[in-house]
Amino acid sequence: xxxxxxxxxxxxxxxxxxxxxxxxxxxxxxxxxxxxxxxxxxxxxxxxxxxxxxxxxxxxxxxxxxxxxxxxxxxxxxxxxxxxxxxxxxxxxxxxxxxxxxxxxxxxxxxxxxxxxxxxxxxxxxxxxxxxxxxxxxxxxxxxxxxxxxxxxxxxxxxxxxxxxxxxxxxxxxxxxxxxxxxxxxxxxxxxxxxxxxxxxxxxxxxxxxxxxxxxxxxxxxxxxxxxxxxxxxxxxxxxxx
Numbered sequence: 001x002x003x004x005x006x007x008x009x010x011x012x013x014x015x016x017x018x019x020x021x022x023x024x025x026x027x028x029x030x031x032x033x034x035x036x037x038x039x040x041x042x043x044x045x046x047x048x049x050x051x052x053x054x055x056x057x058x059x060x061x062x063x064x065x066x067x068x069x070x071x072x073x074x075x076x077x078x079x080x081x082x083x084x085x086x087x088x089x090x091x092x093x094x095x096x097x098x099x100x101x102x103x104x105x106x107x108x109x110x111x112x113x114x115x116x117x118x119x120x121x122x123x124x125x126x127x128x129x130x131x132x133x134x135x136x137x138x139x140x141x142x143x144x145x146x147x148x149x150x151x152x153x154x155x156x157x158x159x160x161x162x163x164x165x166x167x168x169x170x171x172x173x174x175x176x177x178x179x180x181x182x183x184x185x186x187x188x189x190x191x192x193x194x195x196x197x198x199x200x201x202x203x204x205x206x207x208x209x210x211x212x213x214x215x216x217x218x219x220x221x222x223x224x225x226x227x228x229x230x231x232x233x234x235x236x237x238x239x240x241x242x
Contacts, residue, residue: 007217008136015215015236017054019143022078024050027064029077029151036080039094041087051082053143053238056214059200060146067196073153079164079210080147083140089130095123126165136217143238144216147208150193160193161186164210172209 022028034049043049052060060076067074083091093108096119100108108119128138139145147165150158161183162169169175172194175187190209197204202212203219213219215236224230 007221010217010220010233010235012134012237013234015238017238019051019082019238020054020057021048022050022052022057022081029075029155031077031079036087036091041090043084043087047084049080049082050078052146056144059202059214063196063200066199067150075151076148077151077157078146078148080140082143085130085132085138085141088127088138088141092123092127092130095126096120099123125167139213139216139218142216145211145213147210149210150189158189159186160189160209170208172204172206
């Protein structure tokens with residue numbers, strides 16, 4: 001049996017599904033203004049952080065239906081979905097730059113190599129490497145990954161114990177063992193999000209409670225690890241890597 005070591009070992013198959021806007025018709029809420037667009041991240045004319053591959057979007061729509069049926073008035077708030085490789089690279093550099101200025105009070109271009117490497121390592125702990133390879137693209141650059149949370153009927157975010165992209169307590173089970181009442185609520189809300197998304201085939205990245213994907217390398221790899229079945233593993237992607 002061929003046991004895979006990482007998601008990059010999963011082969012990618014073109015599925016020819018189109019990239020589609022997540023509908024802005026009341027079924028979803030969106031983080032607006034989008035934090036990357038505020039920074040002038042280089043999205044092209046027809047690109048948006050609120051787009052997904054058609055099959056993934058259909059599953060998200062079904063998850064939203066299941067959520068509202070279970071808790072009337074509840075919706076998903078979408079933080080980020082499609083992220084072009086150019087935007088991924090921009091955000092890695094921006095995050096490294098901000099870390100360097102905050103910790104050392106100096107621009108990244110002016111520091112010694114060790115500090116530059118430390119700053120880049122920090123950025124890459126938040127964002128996947130902006131790899132242009134067709135064999136191992138960043139998950140968000142493939143139309144199959146999404147960052148999201150849940151809002152209640154008053155459109156207030158459910159308490160999750162940390163913000164999206166916040167490293168502290170980012171792991172999905174960060175509060176699993178806690179007996180503190182507020183932290184138990186955080187854990188329950190995270191379980192709700194995971195359960196609703198997994199019902200329609202999404203897979204959660206355990207280190208980021210907000211990140212889910214379907215049929216990408218991460219999802220296929222994590223499913224294989226869980227099931228122990230490593231034969232005929234294929235990831236699906238849209239034709240977007242540029």
